[in-house]
Amino acid sequence: MTGDGAKTGLRLSGVRYGxxxxxxPVLDGIDLEIQPGQVVGVVGxxxxxxxxxxxxxxGIAPGTIGGRLEGTVRIDDxxxxxxxxxxLSQRCGILFQNPTTQLSGIAPxxxxxxxxxxxxxxLPLGEVIERVEEALDALGIGALRERDPQxxxxxxxxxxxxxxxxxxxxxxxVLDEPTSQLDPEGTRLVGDALVRTAQRxxxxxxxxxxxxxxxxxxxxxxxxxxxxxxxxxxxxHDVLADESLERHGVSPPSDVRLRRALTAAGVPIPxxxx
Amino acid sequence: xxxxxxxxxxxxxxxxxxxxxxxxxxxRPAQGRYRGLNPTTKLVIAFSTALIAFGVRGWTGALxxxxxxxxxxxxxxxxxxxxxxxxxxxxxxISILLVNTFLYPGASxxxxxxxxxxxxxxxxxxxxxxxxxxxxxAMSVALFAxxxxxxxxxxxxxxxxxxxxxxxxxxxxxxxxPRMIDRAKEITEAQRARGLDTEGRVWRRIRGLVPxxxxxxIGALTEVEEKTMALEAxxxxxxxxxxxxxAMPDSPTQRALRWLLTVGTLxxxxxxxxxxxxxxx
Numbered sequence: 001m002t003g004d005g006a007k008t009g010l011r012l013s014g015v016r017y018g019x020x021x022x023x024x025p026v027l028d029g030i031d032l033e034i035q036p037g038q039v040v041g042v043v044g045x046x047x048x049x050x051x052x053x054x055x056x057x058x059g060i061a062p063g064t065i066g067g068r069l070e071g072t073v074r075i076d077d078x079x080x081x082x083x084x085x086x087x088l089s090q091r092c093g094i095l096f097q098n099p100t101t102q103l104s105g106i107a108p109x110x111x112x113x114x115x116x117x118x119x120x121x122x123l124p125l126g127e128v129i130e131r132v133e134e135a136l137d138a139l140g141i142g143a144l145r146e147r148d149p150q151x152x153x154x155x156x157x158x159x160x161x162x163x164x165x166x167x168x169x170x171x172x173x174v175l176d177e178p179t180s181q182l183d184p185e186g187t188r189l190v191g192d193a194l195v196r197t198a199q200r201x202x203x204x205x206x207x208x209x210x211x212x213x214x215x216x217x218x219x220x221x222x223x224x225x226x227x228x229x230x231x232x233x234x235x236x237h238d239v240l241a242d243e244s245l246e247r248h249g250v251s252p253p254s255d256v257r258l259r260r261a262l263t264a265a266g267v268p269i270p271x272x273x274x
Numbered sequence: 275x276x277x278x279x280x281x282x283x284x285x286x287x288x289x290x291x292x293x294x295x296x297x298x299x300x301x302r303p304a305q306g307r308y309r310g311l312n313p314t315t316k317l318v319i320a321f322s323t324a325l326i327a328f329g330v331r332g333w334t335g336a337l338x339x340x341x342x343x344x345x346x347x348x349x350x351x352x353x354x355x356x357x358x359x360x361x362x363x364x365x366x367x368i369s370i371l372l373v374n375t376f377l378y379p380g381a382s383x384x385x386x387x388x389x390x391x392x393x394x395x396x397x398x399x400x401x402x403x404x405x406x407x408x409x410x411x412a413m414s415v416a417l418f419a420x421x422x423x424x425x426x427x428x429x430x431x432x433x434x435x436x437x438x439x440x441x442x443x444x445x446x447x448x449x450x451x452p453r454m455i456d457r458a459k460e461i462t463e464a465q466r467a468r469g470l471d472t473e474g475r476v477w478r479r480i481r482g483l484v485p486x487x488x489x490x491x492i493g494a495l496t497e498v499e500e501k502t503m504a505l506e507a508x509x510x511x512x513x514x515x516x517x518x519x520x521a522m523p524d525s526p527t528q529r530a531l532r533w534l535l536t537v538g539t540l541x542x543x544x545x546x547x548x549x550x551x552x553x554x555x
Contacts, residue, residue: 060506063506064502086511086512086513089512096500101497101501101504104505105501106424107425109300115300118517120509120516122517125517125519129294168509
């Protein structure tokens with residue numbers, strides 16, 4: 001681990017990353033900064049590098065899976081290239097697309113599933129209990145605590161996986177399409193949980209999502225990835241209403257599409273914010 | 275301003291203090307006469323009976339092992355639950371009886387002559403002994419499996435110093451079987467929905483296995499990489515011993531019993547191998 005003053009934030013500077021054995025970089029020239037309490041969204045077409053960005057931001061790539069990284073990824077005062085995975089896990093948590101692989105698969109109930117991470121850190125039992133209870137409480141899933149993690153719905157599994165990450169108390173959360181497998185109700189559940197998490201834990205959140213309606217609700221800033229590069233970035237309402245969004249393979253939020261349809265039809269509309 | 279310390283409660287404001295005791299259902303040890311024993315005690319009993327059954331020649335080893343298992347099952351009142359395990363050995367028992375009785379090498383004490391075959395008394399004796407061994411082994415496994423959850427066993431072994439990797443591998447290996455069965459069912463249903471005939475004659479079922487095996491194996495392999503990343507992200511490689519949630523019940527009597535069984539079994543096996551138990555029936 002290398003110290004670098006007390007500067008806060010999850011910061012990617014000039015990041016260029018390619019997988020081991022892959023042809024060319026998947027990410028190129030990425031500069032990004034997230035402060036605690038800030039929620040930043042990432043959109044882009046398939047193969048634009050969104051999931052890779054998540055792995056790099058959380059230190060999984062190249063730390064765990066290898067590959068070639070140029071530039072720097074700093075999580076507060078440490079350079080992720082020089083930190084061990086378990087050290088990073090306490091600073092930057094990551095939620096993968098598929099909750100079933102994220103769950104340990106060995107816990108008999110949700111409570112012990114959420115306790116898996118804190119127990120790995122050899123924390124005192126009292127602190128394990130405190131963290132689990134707080135994580136379940138923060139996401140409003142205390143009622144699931146006795147349930148078998150293997151017998152949950154997709155939305156419930158995703159919330160349990162998120163609780164398991166929150167229980168590590170990272171200052172930053174990286175979420176890779178947390179609602180990709182969810183129906184509208186599941187998406188609403190996870191969306192509400194993320195809002196609560198950001199408000200209650202003050203974590204900085206980087207969330208990759210195809211569902212721009214959800215991003216419009218959650219984020220303050222959005223960036224658009226295209227072929228591994230940042231094509232657009234700025235305040236959410238500006239980026240998500242940008243005329244070029246669809247050229248990058250991203251569908252605008254429903255209110256933006258409705259506004260455009262009404263404008264095209266010559267229907268006068270009031271000036272509504274995105 | 276200095277950044278808040280990791281894990282600082284300031285990161286989680288407006289919160290009522292969390293309870294400091296484990297919920298009742300977490301790490302709750304099994305209840306009951308035999309079930310309530312320490313998991314490691316039950317593991318030692320299972321290993322000892324299985325080793326004695328196969329390690330001591332003649333009638334003695336098999337009968338002693340069977341007697342221990344039957345007595346334990348009776349004490350634990352789980353005799354009826356063990357019946358399916360006993361029945362599962364029937365195909366193996368039949369083959370042992372037939373092969374040994376009719377094809378015992380060097381037998382010179384025929385019971386009768388059935389065409390070219392001559393069942394022998396010595397073959398029948400070996401067959402019955404073999405049957406008792408197999409049944410004793412199956413029953414000792416059943417006794418353990420029916421009275422001990424994986425979670426209890428792993429918790430207890432972790433408390434005794436088993437590393438986090440072996441613990442995880444043990445838990446995951448046992449848990450993999452039901453998960454793979456569930457996955458196979460899902461894939462079979464998906465293939466059937468696309469018109470694949472997975473029922474009917476044996477040949478059709480065998481052909482149906484090919485499109486099942488691909489997704490099952492590839493899916494499992496793909497999961498391994500994601501699982502590895504997820505484990506890393508959850509601090510699995512951190513140094514030190516994992517926090518133990520709740521100690522399993524134990525007692526000086528059980529500790530003594532474990533040592534007695536372990537040392538006794540090793541001594542008996544050594545004696546059996548050296549031929550010192552040749553006087554036993």
